[in-house]
Amino acid sequence: MNAQDLSAFPMALQGDNVPMVSFKNVTKSYGSLVVLDALDLDVAEGEMVTIIGPSGSGKTTVLRMLMTLETINEGVIYVDGEPLTHMPNGNGLVPANRSHLRKMRSKIGMCFQHFNLFPHMTALENCMEGPVHVLGLSKKEARERSEELLALVGMAEKRDQHPSRLSGGQQQRVAIARAMAMRPKVMLFDEVTSALDPEVIGEVTNVIRKLVAEHNLTMLMVTHQMGFAKDISDRVCFFYGGRIEEQGTPDELFGNPRRERTQQFLSAVKEAV
Amino acid sequence: MLDWNWQFTWEILPRLIVATGNTLLAAGLGYGIAVVIGLVFALAQRTPFSVVTIVVREAVEFIRSTPLVLQIFFVFYVGPQFGIRLSPWTAGMIAIGLHYAAYLSEVYRGGIESVPKGQWEAATSLNLSTARTYFRVVIPQALPPSLAGMGNYLVGIFKDTPMLSVIGVAELMHTANAIGSETYRFLEPYTLVGVIFLLISLPTAAGIRLFEGWVRRKLGMVS
Numbered sequence: 403m404n405a406q407d408l409s410a411f412p413m414a415l416q417g418d419n420v421p422m423v424s425f426k427n428v429t430k431s432y433g434s435l436v437v438l439d440a441l442d443l444d445v446a447e448g449e450m451v452t453i454i455g456p457s458g459s460g461k462t463t464v465l466r467m468l469m470t471l472e473t474i475n476e477g478v479i480y481v482d483g484e485p486l487t488h489m490p491n492g493n494g495l496v497p498a499n500r501s502h503l504r505k506m507r508s509k510i511g512m513c514f515q516h517f518n519l520f521p522h523m524t525a526l527e528n529c530m531e532g533p534v535h536v537l538g539l540s541k542k543e544a545r546e547r548s549e550e551l552l553a554l555v556g557m558a559e560k561r562d563q564h565p566s567r568l569s570g571g572q573q574q575r576v577a578i579a580r581a582m583a584m585r586p587k588v589m590l591f592d593e594v595t596s597a598l599d600p601e602v603i604g605e606v607t608n609v610i611r612k613l614v615a616e617h618n619l620t621m622l623m624v625t626h627q628m629g630f631a632k633d634i635s636d637r638v639c640f641f642y643g644g645r646i647e648e649q650g651t652p653d654e655l656f657g658n659p660r661r662e663r664t665q666q667f668l669s670a671v672k673e674a675v
Numbered sequence: 676m677l678d679w680n681w682q683f684t685w686e687i688l689p690r691l692i693v694a695t696g697n698t699l700l701a702a703g704l705g706y707g708i709a710v711v712i713g714l715v716f717a718l719a720q721r722t723p724f725s726v727v728t729i730v731v732r733e734a735v736e737f738i739r740s741t742p743l744v745l746q747i748f749f750v751f752y753v754g755p756q757f758g759i760r761l762s763p764w765t766a767g768m769i770a771i772g773l774h775y776a777a778y779l780s781e782v783y784r785g786g787i788e789s790v791p792k793g794q795w796e797a798a799t800s801l802n803l804s805t806a807r808t809y810f811r812v813v814i815p816q817a818l819p820p821s822l823a824g825m826g827n828y829l830v831g832i833f834k835d836t837p838m839l840s841v842i843g844v845a846e847l848m849h850t851a852n853a854i855g856s857e858t859y860r861f862l863e864p865y866t867l868v869g870v871i872f873l874l875i876s877l878p879t880a881a882g883i884r885l886f887e888g889w890v891r892r893k894l895g896m897v898s
């Protein structure tokens with residue numbers, strides 16, 4: 403594939419109200435399968451945006467690209483005004499080098515569907531790993547920060563347990579604390595309750611509610627729990643075929659969906675419940 | 676009827692015990708080299724630099740497809756033609772260390788590949804550097820599944836040390852041969868060598884299994 407022409411993209415976003423996250427004309431494909439199709443998406447600082455949509459519509463891909471777990475085919479993603487996987491060079495953008503990527507990554511945290519805790523470390527060690535080895539905090543500072551966060555997610559008592567001794571809901575709460583310990587500006591949640599038993603979903607969603615209430619984080623969340631999305635989001639984006647088919651406030655999107663595909667999706671989801 | 680001479684047996688035993696020390700030293704040193712160089716081989720095959728990857732992969736393949744004894748001869752006798760003159764011990768350790776490094780690198784590779792992709796992604800999401808990701812996240816998890824294979828090769832390298840006798844390393848086999856040619860009695864020395872190997876191999880294999888379980892518990896991973 404030819405290197406794309408990046409001259410149309412600014413080297414940084416400037417001015418008032420620069421969005422915290424901005425996808426500009428982002429395309430992602432695997433071979434001939436186009437997964438994200440010229441996506442434009444802005445998320446303001448402190449905003450909670452939920453992504454819903456049918457399986458395969460590209461929801462996870464949006465988060466993975468933000469976390470730099472996937473490469474970008476076309477377009478530019480800006481985080482905090484700066485290009486995420488590109489960097490300025492002369493008067494244009496070029497693919498970012500490792501140090502730029504690491505700098506940008508430090509602004510973003512992610513929680514995964516299957517938690518992905520490090521199994522050979524205790525809950526506390528999981529939380530301390532990044533602060534000590536990436537941020538360079540002293541063990542003591544990292545420990546204080548981690549214990550505080552474990553307390554926030556209600557896992558203070560279990561801090562010395564390894565993940566294999568924790569339930570799914572408990573593991574996910576530790577994973578949230580671990581991501582938060584890096585003090586990201588943007589938090590990504592990819593179906594963090596999908597792998598959980600129904601009775602423990604609430605303990606994870608309550609933690610996320612708490613984060614929304616108490617922290618000025620920018621959040622992007624993919625979920626299949628429409629009720630949760632409805633009462634926590636500032637905005638809901640309905641994805642279909644790698645594009646945003648419709649978006650709006652939860653009241654608009656759930657109460658009065660305008661597009662036919664949105665209506666179909668929402669009624670299908672309602673029936674499934 | 677075997678004519679087994681107990682008095683002769685007791686006479687040669689001390690010499691064989693001293694040689695056992697050399698055998699253990701050779702196995703230990705060779706294994707130490709193999710453990711470290713094997714990891715280098717395994718990691719080198721995962722670098723983004725395809726030249727390094729290909730060269731190391733071919734080297735590993737080459738070592739694994741040729742006999743150890745040939746490699747020992749090669750390092751010891753062909754080395755001097757390139758101006759590299761090595762003592763039997765040095766040449767032997769290089770040859771056997773590299774040989775087993777090639778095998779261990781495959782064990783490590785399997786172990787590393789068994790670590791779920793999500794672990795790498797979590798490490799990236801925490802912004803861990805590549806080196807940290809390997810040494811704090813991936814290798815500790817690759818270790819338990821690698822231990823059985825590593826243990827097999829520990830016993831393997833121990834059993835292969837007699838090959839070092841061909842270049843004159845004074846290990847068990849070499850000593851037994853020497854005793855045989857001095858006394859024209861081969862039954863007792865070779866039998867003793869066999870018994871000594873057995874007495875060391877069997878407990879080692881059992882010890883490795885215990886160690887494996889201990890490591891898993893230590894790392895908090897249920898087996």
Ligand SMILES: Nc1ncnc2c1ncn2[C@@H]1O[C@H](COP(=O)(O)OP(=O)(O)OP(=O)(O)O)[C@@H](O)[C@H]1O
Binds near residue numbers: 435437461462464
């Ligand atoms: N590594 C990959 N290689 C090839 N295709 C991929 C890869 N990753 C994702 N895809 C495809 O990209 C499309 C979008 O995937 P994505 O995971 O973003 O969907 P999703 O909206 O999160 O779906 P779900 O609700 O099932 O999680 C799917 O068709 C998927 O099969």
Ligand SMILES: [Mg+2]
Binds near residue numbers: 461462463593624
């Ligand atoms: Mg998904």
